[in-house]
Amino acid sequence: MRSTLISGVTMVAMVLSVSAYAAGGGGGGVDSPPAPVKDANFTRAKAMIEAKDYKGAMPLLQQVVARDPKNADAYTLMGYATRKSGDPNGSLQYYNQALSLDPKHIGAHEYIGEAYLMLDRPAEAEQQLAKLDSICVFGCTEYRMLKSAIASYKAGHKPTN
Helix, strand or coil, X not given: CHHHHHHHHHHHHHHHHHHHHHHHXXXXXXXXXXXXXCCHHHHHHHHHHHCCCHHHHHHHHHHHHHHCCCCHHHHHHHHHHHHHCCCHHHHXXXXXXXXXXXXXXXXXXXXXXXXXXXXXXXXXXHXXXXXXXXHCCCCCHHHHHHHHHHHHHHCCCCCCC
């Protein structure tokens, strides 16, 4: 029994260390890949968005995607900032770019669904909800948020931003 428990613990430790390495934790060895560097502009833009400075965040996010054109998170934030600035139609290009880079980007699915509601396109918002339902196997906040926004829309409360 004791040896089974020890080998189970050893197996869990091995899995965790491999998972940490694959997630970018690195092994610290000479041949291990470097940990991903956070983009200072992305971090600043995210803080500006949290402070509701959407227009101020856009030039920083544009610099991020100029350096890293495959950054789905940056495109998602560009869409979010554009939508929150009052341009839901303009946000669609950024959300679609994020989803072309990462078809399972849950934030982009939620936010594009909210943009569709602002544009009186509830059927397309429902499609995004269905995609989130398939991606978020055990449910996720983004699914619940979009589901709530759709219910509110159907009750006659159109989102404003």
